[in-house]
Amino acid sequence: MKILVCISKTPDTTAKIAFTDNNTKFDTNGVQWIINPYDEWYALVRAIELKEADAATSIHLVTVGGADAEPIIRKALALGGDEAIRVNADSHDSFFIASQIAAIAKQGAYDLIMAGKETIDYNGSSIGGMVAELLDLPFISLATKLDVASNQATLVCEIEGGEETCEASLPLVVSCQKGMAEARIPNMRGIMAARTKPLKVAEPVAADVLTTVAGFGLPPAKAGVKLVDSENVGELVRLLHEEAKAI
C-alpha cells in the first residue's frame, strides 16, 4: 500500500498574528514555521505507524508552495516519509491546492491519501474533501482511528455527540484529527537520513482559483476581566444570569 500525506506549512501555534500591506498579507516577520499539526501529528505519524506495522510499503509527501517550504518537508521526511514532492506554486486557494494534490495523486496511483482535518492558519477543512471529489474517491472526514488490512480500511470518525466506525475499500481519502496517533519528534538518525531522501519539485497543473483574500483583520480586544471574590461565588452566578444573560 502506497500512502500520500498532504503537508502544509503553517505559522507556529504561538506565532504573533499581524498583517501588512494594508491588511491584505500575513506578516511573516519573525514567524517560525511548522508542519501543520494536524498533518504532522495525526496524518503523517499514523502513516508512519502503518508502515512500521507493515501495512504500508511507502509514504510519499506532497506540499504546494515555494522553496521556503523545504525545511518543513525535510522535517516531515526526518519523521519518516520516504520521499517528497513539492509543487512549485503559490498556494492560492484550497481548490487550487487540491487540484495540484489530485494531479500528483493520480500520477502516483496511491492507495491512501491522508491530510490533516484543517490547517491552523486558514482553518478551511477543505483539502481532503476536494481531493476526494477530484479523484472520485470515497472520503472519510475527521477520522480519529485508521487501520488497514488487505485493501480494506477500518476507521473511527467523529459525528455530532459521538463517533462511528466505518469501513471502505482502498483507494480512499482520509482527513485526520486527534486520537489517530501520538505526537513524536524526529530522531538524529531520521534527520541525517532525511538529508538524502528525494525531494522532487513538480510544476503546477493549470487550475482555477475560486476565491481570493480581500483583507484580514483582528478581533476587537476584550474589555478586561471582572474579578469576583472567591468567598462570594453567588455574585458570579448573579452576574452571569443578570448581566451577561449567559445562564
Place this chain on the structure above:
Amino acid sequence: MSVLIFIDQAEGHIKKASLEALTYGADLAANTGTTAEAVILGTVNDDLADLGKYGVKKIHQITGDAFNQFDTQVYTNAIAQVATTTGATVLVFSNNVNGKALAPRLSAKIKAGLVSGAVALPDTSNGFVVKKNVFSGKAFANIAVNTSVKIIALSPNAYKTTATNGIADVVPFQANAATPKVKILSVNKASGEVPLTEAEIVVSAGRGLKGPENWGMVEELAKLLHAATACSRPVADAHWRPHNEHVGQTGIAIAPNLYIAIGISGAIQHLAGVNRSKVIVVINKDPEAPFFKAADFGIVGDAFEVMPKFIEAVKKLKGVA
C-alpha cells in the same frame, strides 16, 4: 440569484446548526431580493413545513433507503442535482461535522468557490465577500468568491436563529442515488449528553483538577447548566478524559455562548480553540494565569473550594434542591 440551504439531520432530527444555516440563508435571500429554498435528505421525524418559520419557502426532500445513511458521495451528488434544478447561486451549509465533509466535495464538483467557517452575511456591495475566522480565531479574513455559484459553510453558533411565522412548502425531489462506498459498522453516541460543538454552554477543566477522579463536580455543574464538558490538551493526553473533549488549537474549536474554564492556565493554543466564546469565565488559583486576560469574569481561587459554592449558587438560581 437564489439561495439553497442544506438541512442536516441525524436519526430523523434536524440539527440545531441547520436552524442557524436556515436563518442565515433566509436573511441572505431577503437582503438580495430572492427566495430561500432548502434541501434535506433521508426520512425525518421533525415537522419540515414548520421550518418555514425560519424564512425558508420551499424544502426539497429526497427520500429513499440510499439517503438514510450519510455518505459524502451519495449526498454530494444528490445536492448537486437539486442545485442544478433550482438554479441556486448560493448554497449554504453549516460548517459542522457533515458540512465539513460535504461543502468541499460539492465545491470541487460544481466548481463553486467555498468559504468555510463564515461568521457573517456576505457583503454584496462590491462583489461577494464573506467574513470568516482564520488563524484559529485569532484573526478574521474577508474572502471574495469569484465564481457564479458560491458555497458558504456557516460556523456553528456564529449566527443567531430567529423564528417568525411561516410554513414551508415540502416537495419531494427525485434524485439519482450514487452507490455508497463507505459502510457504517456501528455508531457510538453518548445519549442524553450535549454534543460539544452544539452546546450553548461548555464547562471545561484542566490539570488544576489534579486527576480524573475529580471530574464529578465538572459534570455536576455541566448537568445543571445543560452544558457540555470539555478539557485542555494535557488532560486529554494524560487520558483523564477522552480525546473528543479536548478543545484547543489541535483539538476542537468551539464558540459557545458561555465557556467556563476551571484550573486551565490558558496557553495560547488552548485560547485558539475557545476565543470565539461569547462569555468566558475563568476559575484559577494563580492570579497570573494568562487565561484571565482573555476572560470576561474570573475568580482567583482554588477550584476545590470554589466549585462546590458555584454549584450551590447555580442550584439556587435554577430552583434545584
